[in-house]
Amino acid sequence: xxxxxxxxxxxxxxxxxxxxxxxxxxxxxxxxxxxxxxxxxxxxxxxxxxxxxxxxxxxxxxxxxxxxxxxxxxxxxxxxxxxxxxxxxxxxxxxxxxxxxxxxxxxxxxxxxxxxxxxxxxxxxxxxxxxxxxxxxxxxxxxxxxxxxxxxxxxxxxxxxxxxxxxxxxxxxxxxxxxxxxxxxxxxxxxxxxxxxxxxxxxxxxxxxxxxxxxxxxxxxxxxxxxxxxxxxxxxxxxxxxxxxxxxxxxx
Amino acid sequence: xxxxxxxxxxxxxxxxxxxxxxxxxxxxxxxxxxxxxxxxxxxxxxxxxxxxxxxxxxxxxxxxxxxxxxxxxxxxxxxxxxxxxxxxxxxxxxxxxxxxxxxxxxxxxxxxxxxxxxxxxxxxxxxxxxxxxxxxxxxxxxxxxxxxxxxxxxxxxxxxxxxxxxxxxxxxxxxxxxxxxxxxxxxxxxxxxxxxxxxxxxxxxxxxxxxxxxxxxxxxxxxxxxxxxxxxxxxxxxxxxxxxxxxxxxxx
DNA sequence: ACGTATTTGTTCGTATGTATT
DNA sequence: CAATACATACGAACAAATACG
Numbered sequence: 001x002x003x004x005x006x007x008x009x010x011x012x013x014x015x016x017x018x019x020x021x022x023x024x025x026x027x028x029x030x031x032x033x034x035x036x037x038x039x040x041x042x043x044x045x046x047x048x049x050x051x052x053x054x055x056x057x058x059x060x061x062x063x064x065x066x067x068x069x070x071x072x073x074x075x076x077x078x079x080x081x082x083x084x085x086x087x088x089x090x091x092x093x094x095x096x097x098x099x100x101x102x103x104x105x106x107x108x109x110x111x112x113x114x115x116x117x118x119x120x121x122x123x124x125x126x127x128x129x130x131x132x133x134x135x136x137x138x139x140x141x142x143x144x145x146x147x148x149x150x151x152x153x154x155x156x157x158x159x160x161x162x163x164x165x166x167x168x169x170x171x172x173x174x175x176x177x178x179x180x181x182x183x184x185x186x187x188x189x190x191x192x193x194x195x196x197x198x199x200x201x202x203x204x205x206x207x208x209x210x211x212x213x214x215x216x217x218x219x220x221x222x223x224x225x226x227x228x229x230x231x232x233x234x235x236x237x238x239x240x241x242x243x244x245x246x247x248x249x250x251x252x
Numbered sequence: 253x254x255x256x257x258x259x260x261x262x263x264x265x266x267x268x269x270x271x272x273x274x275x276x277x278x279x280x281x282x283x284x285x286x287x288x289x290x291x292x293x294x295x296x297x298x299x300x301x302x303x304x305x306x307x308x309x310x311x312x313x314x315x316x317x318x319x320x321x322x323x324x325x326x327x328x329x330x331x332x333x334x335x336x337x338x339x340x341x342x343x344x345x346x347x348x349x350x351x352x353x354x355x356x357x358x359x360x361x362x363x364x365x366x367x368x369x370x371x372x373x374x375x376x377x378x379x380x381x382x383x384x385x386x387x388x389x390x391x392x393x394x395x396x397x398x399x400x401x402x403x404x405x406x407x408x409x410x411x412x413x414x415x416x417x418x419x420x421x422x423x424x425x426x427x428x429x430x431x432x433x434x435x436x437x438x439x440x441x442x443x444x445x446x447x448x449x450x451x452x453x454x455x456x457x458x459x460x461x462x463x464x465x466x467x468x469x470x471x472x473x474x475x476x477x478x479x480x481x482x483x484x485x486x487x488x489x490x491x492x493x494x495x496x497x498x499x500x501x502x503x504x
Numbered sequence: 505a506c507g508t509a510t511t512t513g514t515t516c517g518t519a520t521g522t523a524t525t
Numbered sequence: 526c527a528a529t530a531c532a533t534a535c536g537a538a539c540a541a542a543t544a545c546g
Contacts, residue, residue, distance in 0.1 A: 009521075012533060036511060047535050052512090060312075068512045069543030183488045186503075187439030187457035187481035205439035205457040229439035234486075236435045251438075261540075264514060288530060299516050304531085320531045321524030507546095514540070521533070 005044060013046050014053035020044075021058060025074060026175045034064065034072040063171070075168070089232060089248035093136045102144075102162050106131035115147045118212060118222045128153035130161060133197050136250075140198045141231060146223040152176070166221075178213030178221055185209050187229070194226050205229045207248075257296060265298050266305035272296075273310060277326060286316065286324040342417075345388045345502065354396075354414050358383035367399045370464060370474045380405035382413060385449050388502075392450045393483060398475040404428070418473075430465030430473055437461050439481070446478050457481045 005016045017040070024030060035043065040051040055072060058064045066072045093100060107130055113123040121127075127147045134142045146166055148156075155173035171177040188208040190200055200206070206229045213221035227248070234248050257268045269292075276282060287295065292303045307324060310316045318324045345352060359382055365375040373379075380400045386393055398418055400408075407425040423429045440460040442452055452458070458481045465473030479500070486500050 009533095014533080038511080049536085050534065053533085066512065067543080068541060069510070071511060071543090181490060183486075183490070185486035185488075187459050187485075189441060189455055189457050203441055205441050207439050233439075234435075234437035236437075238433060238435070261514095266514080290530075301517090302515065305514085318531065319524080320522060321529070323524090323530060508544100509546095510542100510544075512540100512542080514538100516538080517536080519533100519535080521531105523529100523531085525527100525529070 005046065014050050014057075017044055017046065017050065017054035018057050021054060022063070025058075025063060026171065028172075030074060034074055036071055061177075089142075089227070090134075093141070093250070098137045100134065100136055102132040102134045104130070104132055104161050105143075107161065108157070109150050110147075112147065115222050119147070119149060119219045121149060126150035128156060130156075130166060132161060139231070141228055143194055143197050143226040144223065145225070146221060148221050152220055176215045176220065178215055180215075181211065181213040181219075181221075183209055183211045185234075188226070190226060198226070198228050200228060200230065207232070207234075257298065266302050266309075269296055269298065269302065269306035270309050273306060274315070277310075277315060282326055286326055288323055342386075345393075348502070350388045352386065352388055354384040354386045356382070356384055356413050359413065360409075361402050362399075364399065367474050371399070371401060371471045373401060378402035380408060382408075382418065384413060391483070392480070394477050394479040395446055395449055396475065396477045398473060400473050404472055428467045428472065430467055432467075433463065433465040433471075433473075435461055435463045437486075440478070442478060450478070450480050452480060452482065459484070 005013050005020075007013070037048050037051050037055070040046075040055070041048050044051070055064065055066070059066050059072075062075055064072050065075050090100060108128075109126050110129045111124060112127060112129075115127060116123055116125045119125075119127075126149075128150045130144075130146045132144045133140055134144050148170075152174055153170070156169055159169045159173070161169070167177050186208050187205050190198065190204070190206045194200070194206070195202075195204075198206070207225075207227040209223075209225045209227060211221070211223040211225070212219055213223070231251055232248055233251055236247070257265050257272075259265070289300050289303050289307070292298075292307070293300050296303070307316065307318065311318050311324075314327055316324050317327050342352060360380075361378050362381045363376055364379060364381075367379060368375055368377045371377075371379075378401075380402045381397070382399075383397045384395075386396050400422075404426055405422070408421055411421045411425070413421070419429050438460050439457050442450065442456070442458045446452070446458070447454075447456075450458070459477075459479040461475075461477045461479060463473070463475040463477070464471055465475070482503070484500060484502055488499070
């Protein structure tokens with residue numbers, strides 16, 4: 001069933017194992033249950049150390065959660081990846097035990113030449129668009145618009161995004177997930193429409209986060225998120241020795 | 253020199269080692285050279301595997317770079333990242349060859365109980381206050397207000413801050429410079445006064461950066477900076493492997 | 505409620521490969 | 526070429542958390 005690993009030294013065993021596990025996760029091979037370390041050592045005929053190295057990478061990338069005594073379970077929840085500032089906001093909220101959900105405002109195909117340019121596509125290219133109002137508990141926290149190349153994102157058409165993270169669906173159905181990219185953050189005065197959606201008062205400001213996600217060198221995601229500035233802000237701790245990494249969190 | 257690790261099982265050895273290495277990095281212990289794996293195994297009397305676990309975390313957090321044959325070298329990054337976002341803005345502007353200067357709006361002693369509380373001082377304590385309008389070339393970019401304990405900052409009274417950085421004067425005259433602290437960033441609609449100072453149009457937003465600077469564990473600086481949001485914003489590049497670190501720069 | 509089996513986490517040891525000095 | 530230093534890979538044992546009878 002599983003191809004044996006190449007031991008000529010062309011590539012490390014754990015990297016091959018990791019790649020094969022990613023492939024099989026996307027294929028849905030482990031939908032019922034993810035194998036234990038021992039099972040993987042036997043199936044691939046490698047040491048447990050090698051298994052742990054490979055599975056550890058999957059864990060750090062947020063594809064798995066491992067727990068002593070319980071085993072490894074594939075992460076399907078509303079968990080974007082540990083990537084950039086946007087993720088940290090939603091992770092922080094999750095960590096505080098507030099349930100997140102979304103109201104899907106739009107889901108389907110559109111054409112937008114500006115976005116197409118960001119994604120490196122020709123003008124007029126079909127785009128998959130997902131527009132959501134995101135809630136922390138019952139309180140609206142952000143308006144989130146994401147565009148992906150329609151060709152790539154076609155399998156997402158039937159997904160329910162009210163409780164599912166875009167990246168998890170992308171990984172599960174399209175076999176890819178942004179692995180690099182950049183974000184750009186500006187302060188804005190929200191539009192009337194945004195103010196209405198977010199229940200913002202007059203005279204308040206918001207963050208506008210623009211985000212480009214790349215996979216295998218190609219742009220696959222353009223996202224614009226408007227985040228309430230009265231409830232959320234960026235934090236950074238810094239010291240002379242360590243670089244400051246900002247995170248987004250509630251103002252308390 | 254280095255405290256031995258606790259082997260009662262209260263915490264994993266690698267976590268203790270990681271913490272100690274972080275501490276020593278901050279202290280500057282390894283400024284000349286970071287130890288090799290072998291040296292760490294001998295110094296801390298743990299196995300190489302344990303060393304790799306600890307140092308691997310530092311590497312993933314971007315504090316170190318490890319290379320075969322070469323060793324581990326501390327990642328000092330760009331100078332801009334080391335002192336938070338505010339510093340990075342001014343460094344970025346400097347790097348682009350734009351001359352910076354400031355118009356001093358206020359320089360002297362004041363009393364402000366809110367600020368005193370931030371600095372951990374008693375209400376009514378005398379504070380040194382510096383308020384500046386900062387320019388990049390001829391264009392105003394930020395309103396910058398800084399408070400320091402008057403006792404500490406007394407030697408700054410006669411300085412000319414129109415062309416001098418606060419930290420350089422602080423280091424030169426007071427013998428200290430913030431080595432740790434935190435920042436908090438919110439989007440705001442500027443006040444009429446701020447809008448006038450920054451030549452901002454109606455309906456534009458700005459960043460409000462609050463900053464607490466510490467030296468030797470004590471708060472020595474409280475700063476509130478209003479930065480034009482139409483000309484400057486935050487950027488972050490991220491990848492699945494390294495955490496995103498944000499920097500502030502012009503919109504171009 | 506308790507003890508046992510399972511599963512991941514931690515830690516040691518050892519050997520070899522590969523890139524740099 | 527030799528020495529150094531990190532990467533990869535094997536093996537083994539115990540600890541800690543969980544699941545199950």
